[in-house]
Amino acid sequence: MQIIRRIQALVGRGPLLAASVLAGVALAVAVLGFGFNPAPPGALTIAAGPDGSTFRRTAERYRKILAREGVQVLILPSEGSVDNLRKLLDPKARVDVGFVLGGEASEADADKLVSLGSVSYQPLMIFYRGAPRKLLSDFKGRRLDIGAEGSGTNHLAQALLAANGVKAGDGTTFVDTAAADTVTSLKAGRIDAFFAMSDSTPTTLIRELLRTPGLHLFDFEQSESYSRRFAYLNKLTLPRGGIDLGEDIPAEDLRLVGPTVELVARESLHPAISDLLLEAAREVHGRPGLYKKRGEFPAPLEHEFRISPDAARFYATGKTFLYRTFPFWVASLIARTAAVLVPVILLLVPAIRLLPVVYRWRVTSRIYRWYGALQKLEHDGLAADAPRREELLARLDHIEQAVMRTSVPAAFGDLFYGLRGHIAQVRAGLTAAARQEASDPRGGYRSA
Numbered sequence: 001m002q003i004i005r006r007i008q009a010l011v012g013r014g015p016l017l018a019a020s021v022l023a024g025v026a027l028a029v030a031v032l033g034f035g036f037n038p039a040p041p042g043a044l045t046i047a048a049g050p051d052g053s054t055f056r057r058t059a060e061r062y063r064k065i066l067a068r069e070g071v072q073v074l075i076l077p078s079e080g081s082v083d084n085l086r087k088l089l090d091p092k093a094r095v096d097v098g099f100v101l102g103g104e105a106s107e108a109d110a111d112k113l114v115s116l117g118s119v120s121y122q123p124l125m126i127f128y129r130g131a132p133r134k135l136l137s138d139f140k141g142r143r144l145d146i147g148a149e150g151s152g153t154n155h156l157a158q159a160l161l162a163a164n165g166v167k168a169g170d171g172t173t174f175v176d177t178a179a180a181d182t183v184t185s186l187k188a189g190r191i192d193a194f195f196a197m198s199d200s201t202p203t204t205l206i207r208e209l210l211r212t213p214g215l216h217l218f219d220f221e222q223s224e225s226y227s228r229r230f231a232y233l234n235k236l237t238l239p240r241g242g243i244d245l246g247e248d249i250p251a252e253d254l255r256l257v258g259p260t261v262e263l264v265a266r267e268s269l270h271p272a273i274s275d276l277l278l279e280a281a282r283e284v285h286g287r288p289g290l291y292k293k294r295g296e297f298p299a300p301l302e303h304e305f306r307i308s309p310d311a312a313r314f315y316a317t318g319k320t321f322l323y324r325t326f327p328f329w330v331a332s333l334i335a336r337t338a339a340v341l342v343p344v345i346l347l348l349v350p351a352i353r354l355l356p357v358v359y360r361w362r363v364t365s366r367i368y369r370w371y372g373a374l375q376k377l378e379h380d381g382l383a384a385d386a387p388r389r390e391e392l393l394a395r396l397d398h399i400e401q402a403v404m405r406t407s408v409p410a411a412f413g414d415l416f417y418g419l420r421g422h423i424a425q426v427r428a429g430l431t432a433a434a435r436q437e438a439s440d441p442r443g444g445y446r447s448a
Helices: 002-011 015-036 054-067 081-089 152-163 179-188 203-211 223-229 271-285 309-317 321-325 328-383 386-405 410-439
Strands: 043-047 072-076 097-101 113-121 125-129 143-145 173-175 193-196 215-217 233-238 254-266
Touching: 043 054, 043 081, 054 072, 054 097, 054 271, 081 097, 081 152, 081 254, 097 152, 113 271, 113 309, 125 179, 125 203, 152 193, 152 254, 179 193, 179 203, 179 215, 193 203, 203 215, 223 233, 223 254, 254 271, 271 309, 328 386, 328 410, 386 410
Parallel strands: 043 072, 043 097, 143 173, 143 193
Antiparallel strands: 097 254, 113 254, 125 193, 125 215, 233 254
16 A cells, blocks of 8 residues: 555555556566466376387386376377487477487487486397307398387497498398297297397386297497497496396396486476476486486486486476475466566566656656746847737747646646746746836846
8 A cells, every 4th residue: 555655646646546557567567477487287298118118117107106296197109219209309299208218319309309317227138049149240141120110229229230230231131020929039030139128128028038048138248349439328237137036037247238218308398397207207217226226317417418407407406495395286376476476576666666756757847848938938038029029928828828737746836836936937027028118118128
């Protein structure tokens, strides 16, 4: 009410008009604030992988965690990492985030997306039959199942084989066998090796291959060189007994290589949803595993994609106070309200202070502009003859009538009546000059 009274005293109008002015400005700023600070969406779409893959199972765990906060997660099946990247880059595809393996994005593609961080390692496993093989070049001229196009397995397998001089058409054949036929095809010799990554290969199949007699898991003896040649690859170790302690599977430590899995998003991802995803990632990936230590993931490891500003803030300080303290929907509402109130306050406080100055200038300018006309009229009267003086008096009457029609708030009454007094003073001077001239024709107008 104090603000309203101040505006009322300033403009000389009723409290309803003063309150309307204040409410109108606040409403306009509020609308702009809510427009530029949209609420977090209630649904999220994740590009995962085929049924049974690690990507698909991870997405299912994310869905359960985000459901606790009232956010619905839609899981979009895919062929794997490369297909996820393709969907994220397609503006027509309704995808918000996806799991993407390191080394799969071009520089141009990487500029269009952001990373929320790396969430796990993804080892490449190569199963084969026959005599032990030490180099990838030993698979030249063989029938190799490297997975379907669009999978991270296919992309990485071709890159590593090409580095060893192995390409399709040089006697080597690349095939894609149905998951249900993989073990049988290996045993029967229809394929000589099977490349597997859990982004696109069912976990049950990988476990079956590890337990199948007569099949070997390739040991990357050159893992150090691979990790240096391909910056996105990591040296990994599958420890002895890591799959089954009782059956001693594997029977020795095996060296593997593999990229990290990144949680990649579009730049439009809402900051609050980004926080929820990273909270889910900590819950899902923060535990120790065969290839990671406790708390190693998620991590802001920057590869092809830059870490998003929201993710960088989360890794540095965690969730904001609001989202740590209140339920998600309450914190979201408070955050949006604060985003509106802060600019409203920042705008209205200076505006209220500036308003008196601006308004005073407007009112005084309506009064002071007549002084120029008065000064000229008085100056012209110095050498005016009788007819000219009559004309000046008529003009002065016109000025006085215009001034009387001017609406001036009571707070500026001193200026208004001062102007009227000066008009009367000029009129008195012109009238006195006329009388003096009538009594003494040689006399002239003297300013009062």
